[in-house]
Amino acid sequence: MRRPSALVALFLGALLLLLSPPPALAAGSPTASFAKTSTWDGGYQGAYTLTNGGTTTVSAWTVEFDLPSGTTVGSYWDALLTQSGSHYTFKNREYNGSLAPGASTTFGWVSSGTGTPANCRLNGAPCTGGSGGGDTTPPGVPGGVTVGSASSSSLTVRWTAATDDSGSVAGYEVSRDGGTPVTVTGTSYTATGLQASTSYSFRVRARDAAGNVSAYSAAVSGTTASGGTQPGGGVHTAPYLDMGAWPTPSMPDMASASGLKSYTMAFITASGCKAMWFNAYDPRDGWAKDQIDAIRANGGDVKVSFGGASGIELAQACDSVDSLYAEYNAVVNAYNLTYVDFDIEGAAVADPASISRRSQALARLQQAHPGLRISLTLPVLPEGLTSDGLNVVKAARDAGVDLDLVNIMAMDYYRSVDYGDAALQAAQSTFTQLKSLYPGRSDAQIWAMTGVTPMLGQNDDGHVYDQSDARQLVSFAQGKHLGELAFWEATRDRNACTGALYQCTNVPQSPYEFAKIFAAYTG
Known part of the structure; x- marks a missing residue:
């Protein structure tokens, strides 16, 4: 069971944010690409994928943006946050600040409200990177797409990472039964809220930092279980x-x-x-x-x-x-x-x-x-x-x-x-x-x-x-x-x-x- 106070860690994180100078922008064109990884009525889960498209390692990063009235950041992960009104500033954690050329990292948050970030800047420069990019080449099509881990209400789609001429892709889009795709940053996605004993098909495509998307993979299907486990149940009191x-x-x-x-x-x-x-x-x-x-x-x-x-x-x-x-x-x-x-x-x-x-x-x-x-x-x-x-x-x-x-x-x-x-x-x-x-x-x-x-x-x-x-x-x-x-x-x-x-x-x-x-x- 937990012993130390979480407040100490929160205080130290805030203090570091106040004392640390902003990191210098590395040579090249680092970018920060935003995606809503899941949405619901009145909110969404958002994520920025940072990609170092330059030739020099980025030693630290700061992403800042504005949110419209009625939209706020709630819980967040893989970054440290400060806020001034509707302006949000995210800085790297101690474990994800360094980005070698071609490397990527992500951070995310849960939003109350549906507004998307505006005026995004990465280390003081536009999040879209320098003006000399001009990337129009889409990534490769994700391979090895499978559907498994079936419960009565969920299926998990997995695939192998796609390749891109920039060195790495920014994210993936997963479409269920031909519907509007959901954007994720990893190489798996769990679809929840499904009907028991029902077949669903999935396709996956890759997206790079410049916004180019690949063709969809071939559709693969999976069937939810008829009597799979539901959350909770079983042992209700177990000290x-x-x-x-x-x-x-x-x-x-x-x-x-x-x-x-x-x-x-x-x-x-x-x-x-x-x-x-x-x-x-x-x-x-x-x-x-x-x-x-x-x-x-x-x-x-x-x-x-x-x-x-x-x-x-x-x-x-x-x-x-x-x-x-x-x-x-x-x-x-x-x-x-x-x-x-x-x-x-x-x-x-x-x-x-x-x-x-x-x-x-x-x-x-x-x-x-x-x-x-x-x-x-x-x-x-x-x-x-x-x-x-x-x-x-x-x-x-x-x-x-x-x-x-x-x-x-x-x-x-x-x-x-x-x-x-x-x-x-x-x-x-x-x-x-x-x-x-x-x-x-x-x-x-x-x-x-x-x-x-x-x-x-x-x-x-x-x-x-x-x-x-x-x-x-x-x-x-x-x-x-x-x-x-x-x-x-x-x-x-x-x-x-x-x-x-x-x-x-x-x-x-x-x-x-x-x-x-x-x-x-x-x-």
Whole structure:
């Protein structure tokens, strides 16, 4: 679970923006090309693709533009933002500022309102680059187009990158059943909101920075599943259990005493590029499988969670999608899992390389295990997921992962707010963000893919989440039909003590009092 405050990172980012001088424009013709990657009533998801068409490396970049009245930027990713009225200035992050000749990068945001950027400038020059371009040659046609990862409401289209005389393409346009194309910047696209047991056809074409488009690829078809998994469902209450506590907790005993049926077992981390329980036990040996079997025999189930605040998450330790997939797959096979959770926080939530590897490996894992439910557990503020957290969700979506849940760590805000009210506000804010990322899904489907996990009793920042806050959250969940409730952590609830936070809640309570409150939630 999350410990450090997200506010510190936000403050430092803002300070850097104020102190850093604008970067110099490199020789050549860097360009910034805008596209609406998805749209819905009242908003859109926008992205700029920056391409260095020159012969000298660009060391840093700044893109600025104006938005018309009624349109504003909400959440954003892969850039740092400052705003003055309707004028927006995006600067590179520490990991995407350098662009070698021919290289590209993207940043994006979710917009409230439908107006498009105007007066765009890249490092002080027009975003269209210098006047000497004159590029009229279209890119090549994308190849290797396939349709897969079928659920009852989504299909994922994948293709190989096209080539262009400028060195790289700016984006791709995907047309479904001959309709208006959707623009994306990667080499995959997930169509959502589809009908079950229905065939759809897709074509893809490439677009370069000068606006030239290739011919469409040949149409390929895919059919949605008849009974595929829908977001949410299944295990509705599954608190986290620190399996590294000593003595090792007994899930069957805790379930019997608390009235809960299911748990989220934490955490599998990396020992090199090898999955291990908190760096101590190899899951391939079936460690704690007897406990899992007992939970299932009593009508419950378990989630196994990878990551956490301590240790190294596998996606950071493994240097390839193949090796990462092999480790995830070994754990799923060892315990015959139906649910896996990925607690992404700390440095991992802002690491684009591991985010990309994880997303690709999870898409492959879901293909190998149809029906496998995948949840992402991410830091949150009352205003919703951070821009880094949103990027983790977006990367998974664009890789073709059919996410079961986005679970928010409603804790440690480091603010003088009521932590019960803040958890509800964070859930509502996250719902709004997910609605923008999955515009084809209904409100009920979005609530069903939203999970909330508070920290019981005293949080690390000294603020308290008490029994009345838990009852408030259960009532809220019952009204919205949230996909899941959890909490950190079951051993602390069992102990009902005052002392170190890793083992006590530090609030007056009886053993398992919080568990008995949460057990009332059944979806």
